[in-house]
Amino acid sequence: xxxxxxxxxxxxxxxxxxxxxxxxxxxxxxxxxxxxxxxxxxxxxxxxxxxxxxxxxxxxxxxxxxxxxxxxxxxxxxxxxxxxxxxxxxxxxxxxxxxxxxxxxxxxxxxxxxxxxxxxxxxxxxxxxxxxxxxxxxxxxxxxxxxxxxxxxxxxxxxxxxxxxxxxxxxxxxxxxxxxxxxxxxxxxxxxxxxxxxxxxxxxxxxxxxxxxxxxxxxxxxxxxxxxxxxxxxxxxxxxxxxxxxxxxxxxxxxxxxxxxxxxxxxxxxxxxxxxxxxxxxxxxxxxxxxxxxxxxxxxxxxxxxxxxxxxxxxxxxxx
Numbered sequence: 344x345x346x347x348x349x350x351x352x353x354x355x356x357x358x359x360x361x362x363x364x365x366x367x368x369x370x371x372x373x374x375x376x377x378x379x380x381x382x383x384x385x386x387x388x389x390x391x392x393x394x395x396x397x398x399x400x401x402x403x404x405x406x407x408x409x410x411x412x413x414x415x416x417x418x419x420x421x422x423x424x425x426x427x428x429x430x431x432x433x434x435x436x437x438x439x440x441x442x443x444x445x446x447x448x449x450x451x452x453x454x455x456x457x458x459x460x461x462x463x464x465x466x467x468x469x470x471x472x473x474x475x476x477x478x479x480x481x482x483x484x485x486x487x488x489x490x491x492x493x494x495x496x497x498x499x500x501x502x503x504x505x506x507x508x509x510x511x512x513x514x515x516x517x518x519x520x521x522x523x524x525x526x527x528x529x530x531x532x533x534x535x536x537x538x539x540x541x542x543x544x545x546x547x548x549x550x551x552x553x554x555x556x557x558x559x560x561x562x563x564x565x566x567x568x569x570x571x572x573x574x575x576x577x578x579x580x581x582x583x584x585x586x587x588x589x590x591x592x593x594x595x596x597x598x599x600x601x602x603x604x605x606x607x608x609x610x611x612x613x614x615x616x617x618x619x620x621x622x623x624x625x626x627x628x629x630x631x632x633x634x635x636x637x638x639x640x641x642x643x644x645x646x647x648x649x650x651x652x653x654x655x656x657x658x659x660x661x662x663x
Contacts, residue, residue, distance in 0.1 A: 349508070354355060447481045456613040458589065465489055465501035465511065470589040474530065474610035483507065496528040498587045501543075517548040519557075526587045530610075533603045536568040541582055549575060567597065586633050594632040594641070601626050604645070605662070612638040621663040623651065 346363060349355055355363060368400045434477045453459045453471045464482045465488070471477060475495025483489040490510040502508045503522025511518040513529035516536050522545025529536040538547055547566050549556045551573065558566060558575060561580045568575040586593035596604055596612070602624040605616040618624040632641055642653050642660070654661045 360409075377408070448478055448480045449481055450476065452476045456612050458592075461637070463491075463502075465504065465507075465509075468500040470498040470587075472496035472498075472528075472588045472610070493527070493529060494531045496530065496588065497529075498524075498526045498589050500524050503545050515550050515570065517550065519546040519548065520544070525560075530606065533606050534569055534571045535599055535603050536570065537565065537597065539565045539580060539585060539587075549573075565597070591633065592635060594636075596628050596630045598627050598629055600624065601628060601645070601662070604628060608638060608641065614638060615659045617659060619661055623662065 346355075390654060391449050417657065451459065451461060451471065453475045455475055457473055459471045459475075461471060461477065463469065463479060472495060475493070477491060477493050477497070478497070479491040486507070488508050488510050489504070489511065491514045493511055497511075499511070499520075501520050501522050501524070509520045509522075511520075511527065511534070513527070514531065516529060518525075518538065518542060523545055524541040525543075525545060526541070527537075528538045538545070538560065540562055542562055545560050547558045547560055547568075549558075549568060556575075559565060560577070560579060563579050564577060565580050566575055566577045575656055585595075589593070592605070592611075592663060596607075601618060604620055605624075606615070609616050628645055630641075630645060632644070635645070638660075642651075642662075645651070646653060652663045654663075
């Protein structure tokens, strides 16, 4: 059981974490595992982020978890990070509640430099960009909501079903739809979350500690939410001209900081990028690359007029 404790203490590497998540989901109904989780829980203080609390309470409340069980699961969510909640938390939820209907969750990760297409059980089609991670049930069932958890960028073609709303959770934000097409970018390590709506209607939810805020979007609407400031800005874009990452690897930066841009470029081109100038890292850019430009061409365009010094050393790109 030492490995369980190591997992919640953050001592495992990513591959070991993934293996432990799968193991917990498969063995969470065993008394020894439950006892170990409770022991770990009782030995540590209960520290969670407000937005993680809010998101977690909504999920567990809907599932009918008791307060004692919810406290344990809230701690799990806080230590393991909110994005790991669906894979581990719901597996533990089944053990504690003894629900007769088994929900089997699976996780898909897309390596840097790659893309992947995923078809869900309801007919919804998801295109996943590089570095994305999605946790989803193998079957949504015939009743209730359809819910998945995402960290990364997806283009979604959600199958319409008025009786079963489709919910996407991504840490401190969520998207509620009935049937629509949109592009959502919500990576864990970036400040900006953005959504571009092609068809249908969606509600973009911000899970703030002061209370959730919902913003309705219609075709041609886009929203950008800044995690660092807590501010959301709704704008318009030309739907007919917009190309997503699945369309020939198109790349768009709409008033995005160079820091967030560098994270995107790292994922797409599998190259380490370090910005040594903090002021430059916070500089915002608007740029579009739809002709298959390579990394050198993109950086050169961003540095038009020699605004930046770009040096490559030992396979790492330094920008100053």
